[in-house]
Amino acid sequence: MAKLTPMMQQYRAIKERYKDCILFFRLGDFYEMFFEDAELASRELEIALTARDCGLEERAPMCGVPYHSAHTYLAKLIAKGYKVAICEQMEDPAMAKGLVKRDVTRVVTPGTVIDPTMLEDKKNNFLMCIYCRQTYFGIAVVDITTGEFFTTQITWGSSMRKLLDETARFKPSEIITNAELTKKPEYKSYFEDYLGIRASILPDQVFEPAFCDEKILSLFKENPLKDLELAKCATGALLEYIESTQKTDLTHIEAIQPYKIEQYMIIDSASRRNLEITETMRDARKKGSLLWVLDKTSTAMGGRMLRRWLEQPLMDVDEIQMRLDAVEELKNGFMVRNELMDLLRGVYDIERLAGKLVFGTINARDLVSLKISLSKLPYIREMVAGLTCGLNAAMAERLDPLEDIVELIERAIADDPPLSVKEGGIIKEGYHEEVDRLRKATTEGKNWIAEMEARERERTGIKSLKIRYNENFGYYIEVTKANIGQVPEDYVRKQTLVNCERFTTEALAELEKTILGAEKKVVQLEYELFCQLRDAISSHVKRLKATAHCIAELDALCSLAEVADRNNYVKPQVYQGGVIEIQDGRHPVVEKMLSDNSFVPNDTWLDMEDNRIAIITGPNMAGKSTYMRQVALIVLMAQAGSFVPASYARIGLVDRIFTRVGASDDLASGQSTFMVEMSEVANILSNATPNSLLILDEIGRGTSTHDGLSIAWAVIEYINDRARLGSRTLFATHYHELTELEDKLHGIKNYCVSVRKKGDDIIFLRKISRGGADRSYGVEVAKLAGIPDPVIQRARVILEELDEADINKNPKRKKEKPVEGQLDLFASSSLTKAERDVLDEIRALDPSNLTPLDALNKLYSLQQKLK
Structure with a gap:
């Protein structure tokens, strides 16, 4: 009975220990995969699937990737969620007796990637x-x-x-x-x-x-x-x-x-998505997010820290104030800030370099990068020492210049070392006496070879004679076929080729031994010295990380100061109170997207007394959602320690931000638009507190008009009730009936987005003002969206008839004069069943909540039913 070869038995034994991984099995200059791993990897990496004899009747499926470029293929597998076990040769194949020992040196998973090219x-x-x-x-x-x-x-x-x-x-x-x-x-x-x-x-x-x-x-x-x-x-x-x-x-x-x-301020998953804090909703890109606006950091460490500040805004007023004070000092100190940012641009990722030290994956070039980064620290410290604000002043004391590490790397590592640490050329001259001696022997040995070549040409008279080298034969004398007759008797033939013969001599063999011995020894010694140096610096990881944290914090503060200075942001007052007062507030992202500086600022006043809930009405596209989001983002920025886009801001501490903006089906879980909407509203009502900020947009629009209105009405009553919730809330709606709540309930105020009517057209003024909107201007918005004129004109006729019939409030039908060439929608006699069905369907419609495309589709559908 056939059985696996020894090497394949070794592969199977290692694979058995790592069943949930793709096994990269090192064979020479390749990582090979076999059997089911090979089939999977060839498909995912789009590489050729071959086969290899394995001792069984059928050959084993096999594919492989080159060792020197394995990280490229590894990155693709990790990005697809796979785990990869790296199995290395644990001994030199040339020195091994029998089967080369192999074992897994690490398992790479999506959460344990340490290669910077994959992050x-x-x-x-x-x-x-x-x-x-x-x-x-x-x-x-x-x-x-x-x-x-x-x-x-x-x-x-x-x-x-x-x-x-x-x-x-x-x-x-x-x-x-x-x-x-x-x-x-x-x-x-x-x-x-x-x-x-x-x-x-x-x-x-x-x-x-x-x-x-x-x-x-x-x-x-x-x-x-x-x-x-x-x-x-x-x-x-x-x-x-x-x-x-x-x-x-x-x-x-x-x-x-x-x-x-x-x-930290609690921001649920839906709100993070809706507010686009670190990435956009549509394509998950940084550009267009709040982080995109605020991130002017010079280092990777600072960028990660700023992201973390935005993802977890503070709840401690004293901590917030300290961060705001530090930003203020840097904002006002233009020259200091600019010099600091210039210095920080020369600092590499010390945090991740420290990680590579510990994992043993750092190379000589990384150490040079570390030296360059640390050499900036004394100058940074000197600049920070001139700052007096608490957070900034403390940084000068915490910042360790790490001059001993800089001096060690400077003495030991060449200024421009090779990428590999096993090829030599990484230790600087003068650092180690034995390395210098061996390196000299190697250099002089090459001169010796040149001198021997010249002597042999003169001795033999063969002017084309050359002494060459390759991995298989070492050094050899090469003589063309035309000159074979002049070869001396002491030449020993090593190889015969088509056009030439290769020889050696006793003297050349001795010289080869001296030169190659020195080359191999110096490469090995340099690697050993590098490992010692790496371990010595690793013992200072704690100091490196403390300094890295300090640099990251300084970089994030400089970034916030730079953005505040460039964009005319103001320092907010954050306090333990209930008022959110914003004057001339702006949306930080939208205003950057507008090239003509045409953003219209707006004021906000919310408190826990008379102004708990602001009901905002107005047409689609007028800016209601932008306004509500900007209030949430200004609050978030303030508690993250950032200046804010406004002329004045006083922010009573917010413990949670909840948003319910937009609607979409959750097809994965089989939930409709309305179900998703209600689930999110249920989460808000269950988890909000009196200190929360709620942003609610178009609650109830996913169902019939009467159902949606009653739900929205009840939600407002529940939130407004201080015994139940009493949260500060911005509530946008097209249900104009909700504006009646201002007169019915204490704590509710009506606001609308101003619109100017110009003939049949409208102009959005983008200004929030007191009072409720008189209508939703749905037909006008449809016209702006490009709906054909015949549809717009017919929609106006229907809307006028609906308004006169007051179909939502008075179910009695009202007979009107027929429109020429069209069906009289409200004629009460002689209607067919199809006509009555169409009329009932129209009666159930809420035009103000129809998108232009929905309106067009609905009109077409009704027309088809009447044919």
């Missing part, structure tokens, strides 16, 4: 562990490239909702969990369909409290999670997963940072 510079790559116990959760999150580690637990309220919101905040590229989470009905619709992540399930034993205690204490001197059991279980499991995949110590994870969700 976004200004975005963290988070790996999240979720521990589910019944209805409660422990969460642990790490970015292994920077060593940042956060953990929390959810043991109250709508816990699944809070879990989804935290997941949306971190946006992990990979999730690991225990099996219990995957049994919950929300798991597939959110994690798999919405996030596009299928969580990896870890065995229950890695979540055991005793195991996790031991795991945490093995890395840290003490356990900060003694009283947070769910967080502890998630943390221990996450540490175990990193160790088992990365096969290295985790010294750059210096501390676990426990946090409470309430420490």
Whole structure:
């Protein structure tokens, strides 16, 4: 019976340990894949599928990628969600006795990528562990490239909702969990369909409290999670997963940072999407988001920190004030800020370079980048020392110039080293005596070869004689066929070719031994010295990370100051109170998109007394949604420590921002537009507090007019009731009946977007003013959208008849004079069944809530029914 060859047995044994991974099996200069891995990889990477003899009757499917370009193929597989186990040759094949030893050196997963070419510079790559116990959760999150580690637990309220919101905040590229989470009905619709992540399930034993205690204490001197059991279980499991995949110590994870969700403003997943904080809704791009406007950072570290500030606005007024004061000082100090930003542009990603030190993947060029970055620190420190604001002043004391590391790299590493650390040429002359001696021997050896070549030409009289070198034969003397007769007797033939013969001599063999021995020795010695240097610098990772954090913070503050100065932003007053007062507020993104500086600013006043709810009416496209979003973004920016686009802003602290803007079917979970809308409204009403800010746009439009109006009415009453909620709310609607609530309920005020009528056309003034709109101008908006004139004219006739019949309020039909060439919609006698059905359908319509395209389709549909 046929059996696998020894090498394929080795492959199968290693593959058995990594069943959930694609195994990159090193064979010489290639990573090879076999059997099912080969079929999968050839399909996903679009590379040729071949076959190899494996000892069985059928050849094993095989494909491979070159070792030197493997990262390109690796990136494609990781981007598609696969895990890849890297299996290396653990000994030199030339020195091996029998089968070369091989083993997996690390497992690359979407959340454990450390290659900078596979990562976004200004975005963290988070790996999240979720521990589910019944209805409660422990969460642990790490970015292994920077060593940042956060953990929390959810043991109250709508816990699944809070879990989804935290997941949306971190946006992990990979999730690991225990099996219990995957049994919950929300798991597939959110994690798999919405996030596009299928969580990896870890065995229950890695979540055991005793195991996790031991795991945490093995890395840290003490356990900060003694009283947070769910967080502890998630943390221990996450540490175990990193160790088992990365096969290295985790010294750059210096501390676990426990946090409470309430420490930061809560922004649920729908609101993050609607407000476009870090990416746009339509195409998930940075351009067009709030981050795009505010990010003028000079370093990758600063970019990641600024993103984090926007994703988790502060709830502590003192912390907010300290950040605002620091931004103010930098904004006012134009010269200092400009010099700092120039210096910061020369700083590389110290955080991720520190991570590469720990993982042992740093090369000599990276160390040169680190040296260049650290050499800027004394100048940065000198500039910061002149600042007096608390946060800025403290930075000068915290900033470690790390001059000893700069001096060490400067002495040891060549200024322009090669990319590989195993090819030599990386150690600077004068750093190590033996390297210098061997390098000299190598250099002089090449001169010796040239001198020998000249001597042999003179001795033999063969002017074309050459001494050459290749990997297979080493050094040899090459003589053309025409000169073979002149070859001396002491020449020993090594190889015969078509046009020439290759020889060696005893003297050449001795010289070869001396030269090649020196070359190999110096390359090996340089690599050993580099490893020693890398380990020496790794012992200072804690100092490197502290300085990196300081630089990131300074960079983010400079960015906010630069944007505030360029765009005429104002310092907001943030306080523990209920008033949100904004004068001349502007939408930070929309105003940047307008090339002619034509953005119309608007005021806002919300409080917890007479102005709790602002009901905003006006036509579509007039700017209601933009206005409401700008209020939410100004509040968010203020609590993130940023200046805001306004002439004045006083922001009473907001604990949560909820938005319900726009409508779309959730086809993945089979939910209609209306169902999605109601689910989001239910979440808001269940989780909002009196200190929250609610942005609600067109509640109830996904159903019939009467149903939608009654729901919207009831929602406003519920929010306005201080015994139930009492949140500050902006509520946009086309239901003009809701404007009656101002006279019925204390705390509600009507506002509208001003419109100027000019004949049959309208001009949007974009100005919010007190009072309710008299109509929605749907037909005029349809005309602006390009609906054909015959449709517009007919729509006006129908609208006039509907208004006269007051069809929403008076069900009695009203006979009108027939329109020439068209059906009299309201004639009460002699109607066919089809005509009565059409009339009933028209009666149920709400023209103000029809888009132009919907109106056109509806008119066509009605016409077809009457043919």
